[in-house]
Amino acid sequence: MIVYKHSVSLDAEKCKGCTTCLRRCPTQAIRVRDGKACINPTLCIDCGECIRHCPYKAKKASFDSLDTLNHEKYLIALPAPSLFGQFANLEEADYLLQGLRDLGFDDVYEVAKAAEIVTEYTRRYIRQADEKMRPFISTACPVVVRLVSMRFPSLRSKLLPITPPIEVAGKLAKERALREHPELAEEDVRTVFISPCPAKVSWVKNTPADKKRYIDYIVSMSDVYFRVLSKMRRDQVPEVESESGVVGISWASSGGEASALMNEKYLAADGIENVIRVLDEIETGHFPDLEFVELNACPGGCVGGVMAVENPFIARVRLQSLRRYLPIMRNYLTDDPDSEIPESMLATKPGEYSSAELLNADRAKSFRMMLEIARVKQMLPGMDCGSCGAPTCDAFAEDVVKGEAKIEDCVIRMREQLKKTEQDGNV
Amino acid sequence: MEELLHYHFDVDGANFASAGEASVQVKRLLRQMGFSPDLIRRVSIAMYEGEINMVIHANGGDADIYMDPEQIRVVLKDHGPGIKDIALAMQEGYSTAPDNIRSLGFGAGMGLPNMKRYSDDMTVESTVGVGTTITLVFRSV
Numbered sequence: 333m334i335v336y337k338h339s340v341s342l343d344a345e346k347c348k349g350c351t352t353c354l355r356r357c358p359t360q361a362i363r364v365r366d367g368k369a370c371i372n373p374t375l376c377i378d379c380g381e382c383i384r385h386c387p388y389k390a391k392k393a394s395f396d397s398l399d400t401l402n403h404e405k406y407l408i409a410l411p412a413p414s415l416f417g418q419f420a421n422l423e424e425a426d427y428l429l430q431g432l433r434d435l436g437f438d439d440v441y442e443v444a445k446a447a448e449i450v451t452e453y454t455r456r457y458i459r460q461a462d463e464k465m466r467p468f469i470s471t472a473c474p475v476v477v478r479l480v481s482m483r484f485p486s487l488r489s490k491l492l493p494i495t496p497p498i499e500v501a502g503k504l505a506k507e508r509a510l511r512e513h514p515e516l517a518e519e520d521v522r523t524v525f526i527s528p529c530p531a532k533v534s535w536v537k538n539t540p541a542d543k544k545r546y547i548d549y550i551v552s553m554s555d556v557y558f559r560v561l562s563k564m565r566r567d568q569v570p571e572v573e574s575e576s577g578v579v580g581i582s583w584a585s586s587g588g589e590a591s592a593l594m595n596e597k598y599l600a601a602d603g604i605e606n607v608i609r610v611l612d613e614i615e616t617g618h619f620p621d622l623e624f625v626e627l628n629a630c631p632g633g634c635v636g637g638v639m640a641v642e643n644p645f646i647a648r649v650r651l652q653s654l655r656r657y658l659p660i661m662r663n664y665l666t667d668d669p670d671s672e673i674p675e676s677m678l679a680t681k682p683g684e685y686s687s688a689e690l691l692n693a694d695r696a697k698s699f700r701m702m703l704e705i706a707r708v709k710q711m712l713p714g715m716d717c718g719s720c721g722a723p724t725c726d727a728f729a730e731d732v733v734k735g736e737a738k739i740e741d742c743v744i745r746m747r748e749q750l751k752k753t754e755q756d757g758n759v
Numbered sequence: 760m761e762e763l764l765h766y767h768f769d770v771d772g773a774n775f776a777s778a779g780e781a782s783v784q785v786k787r788l789l790r791q792m793g794f795s796p797d798l799i800r801r802v803s804i805a806m807y808e809g810e811i812n813m814v815i816h817a818n819g820g821d822a823d824i825y826m827d828p829e830q831i832r833v834v835l836k837d838h839g840p841g842i843k844d845i846a847l848a849m850q851e852g853y854s855t856a857p858d859n860i861r862s863l864g865f866g867a868g869m870g871l872p873n874m875k876r877y878s879d880d881m882t883v884e885s886t887v888g889v890g891t892t893i894t895l896v897f898r899s900v
Contacts, residue, residue, distance in 0.1 A: 483790070485790075485796030485799060485800075486796045486797065486799060486800035486803075488796075612779065612783045612786075613779065615786070615800060615803050615804075616779055616782060616803050616804055616807035617803075617804045617807070617873075618779075618807065685796055687790045687791070687793060689787065689790045689791050690790065690791060690792075690793045691791050691792070691793075692793075693793070695792055695793050695794075695828040695899075696828050698791060698792045698793055698828075699792065699826075699827060699828045702764050702788070702791065702792065702826075703762060703764055706764065706765075706766075
C-alpha cells in the first residue's frame with residue numbers, strides 16, 4: 333500500500349480543540365480527540381482550509397526554509413504565477429525576477445513560462461483525444477486531482493493527463509542550467525518552487541517512486557515575499573527578462589488556464605465547496621457540451637492560496653495591470669500540431685481506485701456497519717454541535733460504529749439521559 | 760428476508776438548484792459500501808434524471824433508497840400530473856417540458872430513456888391526476 337504523505341500538520345500546543353476546522357474540512361477528515369484536532373491522512377486532501385480558518389493558527393504547512401539552502405551549488409527559483417500578483421506597483425515582472433536573483437538565486441525560471449507550454453499541449457491533447465472523453469478536468473491543482481481520485485471514481489479518466497506547469501518548469505529549468513553551465517553536475521542543480529499553497533508540497537512529496545522528481549525544495553510565498561521585497565529596486569534596470577505572456581501569468585487566477593485554451597466551451601470554478609459541487613454535477617452527466625473544466629481549490633484560484641500574502645481579489649487586479657502590455661504568449665510549440673505528445677509531457681496515470689470512505693473490504697460487513705450507523709443516528713440529537721469531536725452527528729455515528737468513538741461522547745444525549753434519570757427518580 | 764438499508768430523501772420541488780442533492784448523498788453511501796465506480800456513476804446519472812423530472816413535472820416528491828450488498832433499489836414517488844402514455848414518454852427526445860424549462864437546458868426528452876439505460880431494471884407506474892412512481896434497480900456484478 334502507498335502511504336500518502338501530507339503537508340498539513342498540527343501545532344498541538346496552539347490547538348484549543350475548538351470545532352472550527354472540523355466544520356471547515358471539506359472531506360470531514362478532522363476529529364477532535366483528547367482536546368486536540370487530529371487529521372485523518374486517508375481523507376485529507378491538503379486543501380489548507382483548516383490553515384486558513386484556524387483562529388489559533390495551530391495548523392501548519394510544512395515548507396522548506398530559504399535559510400537552509402545556502403549549501404547548494406546552483407539554485408533556481410521557480411516562482412508560481414501567483415507571486416506576480418503579490419506586489420503593489422509592479423509594472424514589469426522583470427523587477428521581481430531580478431529581485432529573486434539578487435536574493436541569491438543563480439537562475440529564475442518562471443512557472444508561467446512552463447504554463448504556456450502546458451497550454452499548448454493541452455490544446456493539442458483535447459483536439460486529438462476522443463470526443464467522448466470530454467470534458468477534461470484540469471490537473472494543475474493537486475487538491476482537485478486527489479479529490480477526484482478519492483471521491484469521484486468515475487471522473488478519474490477525465491483528468492487531463494498533461495504534466496502540470498510546476499513539473500515542466502522544474503525539468504526545463506534544470507536542462508537549461510546544465511546546458512548553459514556544462515561544468516555543473518546534475519546533482520548540483522536544485523530547483524526551489526515558490527508556492528502559494530501546501531498542496532504543492534504534498535504533490536511533490538508523493539511523486540511516484542519510478543518518476544523523476546524535478547522539484548527539490550518548496551518554499552512558501554509568504555516566506556519569500558518580505559525577503560524579495562527588500563531586494564527589489566525600481567531605480568535599476570533589471571538584467572533578467574520575463575519570458576511569459578498574458579496566458580502564462582493568467583494561470584494565477586481562476587479561469588486563466590481555461591480561457592487560454594481559446595475555446596468557449598469551458599467552465600472554471602474555484603473554492604473547494606464549489607469545486608465539489610461542480611464535480612458532483614459532472615458525475616450526473618449534466619454537462620454535455622463542455623470540453624474543459626478548470627477547478628481550483630482556493631477561492632479566486634492560486635492567488636487565493638493560504639500562503640499568498642495579498643488578498644486574492646487585489647492580487648487579481650494587479651495581475652490585470654501587469655498583463656496590459658504583455659504579448660499574449662511567448663512560448664509556442666513549433667512542431668507539427670498533429671504529432672504525438674511527448675512522453676515527458678504526459679502525467680502519470682492515477683493508480684487503482686480505492687474508496688477512502690470504504691467501511692470494510694467485505695461488502696457484507698460494510699452493509700452491517702451501515703445498518704448499525706443508521707441505528708446509532710436515530711439515537712443522536714442531529715444538532716451537529718461538534719462537542720463529541722466529530723463535525724456532524726452523522727459522522728459521529730460512523731465513528732461510533734467504526735469503534736473510533738463512544739456513544740457516551742455525545743454530551744447532548746448524556747444530558748438528556750441525566751434529565752430523564754432525575755425525573756424518573758423524582759416520580 | 761434480510762434487513763434492507765433504507766434512506767429517505769425529500770426532493771424539494773420549489774428549488775431547481777437542489778435537484779441532485781439526494782443523488783450526491785447516495786453516491787457517498789455507495790462509496791462507503793464499496794460499490795464499483797461504474798455502478799456509482801449509473802446510479803448517480805439515473806437518480807439525477809429522476810430528481811430533475813420530479814422537480815420539473817411534479818413539484819418534487821420522495822426518493823427512497825433500499826440497499827443490500829448486491830443491489831440498490833431507488834423508488835421515486837411523486838404526486839404530480841402523471842404520465843398519459845408511458846411508452847411515448849420512454850421514447851428518446853419526447854418531452855412535455857414547457858419552454859421555460861427547456862431554455863434552462865432541461866427537458867430534452869432524455870430523462871426516462873436515460874433512467875432506463877443506466878439502470879438494470881425500471882418500472883414506471885403512473886396514474887393521470889394522481890402521480891408517478893418509478894422504481895429503478897441496480898445490480899452489482
